[in-house]
Amino acid sequence: MTSPTWCLARVLEISGLDAGYGDVHALSGVTLSVADGEIVALLGPNGAGKSTLLNCVAGLVRPWAGAIRWQGEDLQALDAHLVVERGVALVPEGRRLFGGMSVQDNLELGAFAPRAWGARRAALERVYALFPVLAERRRTAVQALSGGQQQMVAVGRALMASPRLLMLDEPSLGLAPRLVAAILEALVAINAAGVAVFLVEQNVPAALGLAHRGYLLEGGRIVGEGESRTLMADAHVRRAYLGPLAVRSEGGDPR
């Protein structure tokens, strides 16, 4: 899956991003971009800073230095709810649903931003079309749903904000392969509808199979980038993330 990225508008541009927590320096000089309509994967071992990067874009974490530009506007100083208003939605790691509330309530809240609120009924129909099982269980409290269904709610909730960029932090974590496939299919459909996707994933083959391009983040720095086909063929990537000795999920640096 290739796309001539040089001729598409770069909607998300991150340059020289430095961020961390207290004494921990999580990101150093990170520079990357996502073009309109692209699917971009962010790969790397545990603790590399991938979540921190997404949280910076989403507005949950203030970077120390560098710039995050979205459609020409600076995002790094905006509060998280305003970032949503601008059309960037994050599906956070671990889903972070509102457990005691129903599926419908969770989804509706996703359209809370003023820009999305007016269009929420249409957005809801789209989400139910994408994930029919949620329509059946719309009144159920989300804490009663299975992991896969909860992930669907999480993705659906972010979609309700009618974003132009959808970011996902480890959507496949803890899910059975069949459900992972379902989520990934949904992402393809979402992307086909014109939404750019920025995906952090430990499941490298799945991520690279889905994405147009990818970046490799290790120790807080971008150490590699390219079209997904190229990355899949790269020796380092193969050894570290695709080989039989590569450690999945909680393994940390597989090397």
Next chain:
Amino acid sequence: MSPAGQERGWALAILAALGLLALLPLARPREDTLNFVFLVLLSITLAEAWNIVAGYAGQVNLGHAAFFGLGALVTRALWINGTPVLLAMAAGAAVATLFALVIGVAAFRLRGAYFAIGTLALGEILRTTVGNALPEISTLPAATIAGYRLTLRYYLALALAAVSIVAVAALATSRLGLGMRAIREDEEAAEASGVGALGLKLTALALSTALAGLAGGLFAYYHISYYPAHPFGPHWTFDALLMTFIGGVGTLQGPVLGAVLYVVLKEYLALRWVDVHLLIFGALFIGIVLLLPGGLVQAVERARGMFGGRA
């Protein structure tokens, strides 16, 4: 100068001031004046005692008055029946400390706000129970009233205030004090470095309540008549809290500054507007929590920093 050195310096200065105050009765002042200074000294003791748990171990103990009250209760009972007053006071402090240790083990399982309101509830339980069990005013027998000497009480108050200063100073510069301050900063991190949090918190509580109990004994020795439940009243805790925070929690000199300011302002304003001092202190307190958590001590440091640069 290191913080430890500063605290020692302040301790010496305060002790010197107390030493000077010891000469006061020789000047044959009015009884009002002695009573006023007595109140300041009692407040200093209570505030320093409260500060041990709050400023050094980092827990807001809202049941402080319970120990003050217990000390008063036991001391009064023993002393009226013939026990020498110092012995009675020691017994009062012992009872207070024992009670503290018993409930402390359970109470310290609670964190932060729950500890605070839990201790408040315990204090109120004690106050209500004592109030129900001993509803009648406790008055000294006529013979004792006849032999009442204010200066004796005054010197005892001075001695107690001095003891509290020395105790806090010793604690602050000791290994125990260091451990306590670590707990105050970050209990989990302290535990991880081998600091036994519960033991230290209990030690702080023991010291704090012993001093509060002694202060209670002094109260029982000083007042001719009062309702036994009165020293259990929460306002004694709140006063100590205000004085400590306004002066500077966690410092040796903070509670002293706060106590002096509080009593002076209260007495001065009581002449014209009763209770307005509480309005002022309430507002001042809010300001301090929000803007200047180190209290007056911090304000003084900042002023010094601006003019001297000698930190």
Next chain:
Amino acid sequence: MTVLAQQLVLGLLIGGLYGLAAAGLSLVFGVMRVLNVAHGELIMLGGYGAFWLAALFGVDPFASLALVIPGALVLGAVLYAGLFGFVVRAHEEARVKNSLLIGFGLALALHALAVRLWTADERSIPTSYSGAVLSVGNLAIPLVRLATLILALVLIGALQLLLSRWRWGKAIRATAEDWQAALLTGIDVRRAYLLAFALGTALAGAAGTLVTIAYSVSPSIGLEWTLKALIVVVLAGLGSMMGTFVGGLVLGVAEAASAATFGGPYREIIGLVIFVVVLAVRPRGLFGR
């Protein structure tokens, strides 16, 4: 036996007000982890509001709810904007501790102000229907107190409805569960906090009005009602407004039973003992999650 039954009924009647008083405190604490120990003083102010509306303008005390509630909403918004809004900048543990201290200072100031303005005297609002009593068998149920119980239930029900149907009500609940996730869904969490605090204050004001109608008001009821509210919050746990209401009823009945069994002075102790026991054994409370 009848005496006991009568006592229990009276306990139930005041229990409803305990529940209402606790609801505001619970809402604020549940949403933003701010423990406003000046809550009782806000109840006191609500009570004085009703009193002065009646004394100066002859407003019927029940009708004055229509004025006290909006007024308290505004007061809550102002208190948040001017004071507690700064507390929420810290992380959770510091928040609870700071709010405790600030609430304390606020309570002190408000209490002193009330004493200054209105003296320490107890005030009540006598009306033409004050003495009306409903007789059920051997029981005498004061109508005014019954009305306050019903109103308390109505208000709690209204709050429950607001939280489940109103867009911002849902936002408040979401914020209470997970404020970061709420931000990610586009909810302005600070605005949710402001609304929650205003609502909490409105409930306090309403409770104060009902307390003054059914009993009386004085500057010293502040600490008393803060403690009652705290006891109910700890007893019932966070998260359910109805649960809090029931917790209030439980406290009211427990107090009555205790007073009937051990004598009047022990009425106050039972609540405190329950409080300490629940804290020790089950800090999440009976209904809490």
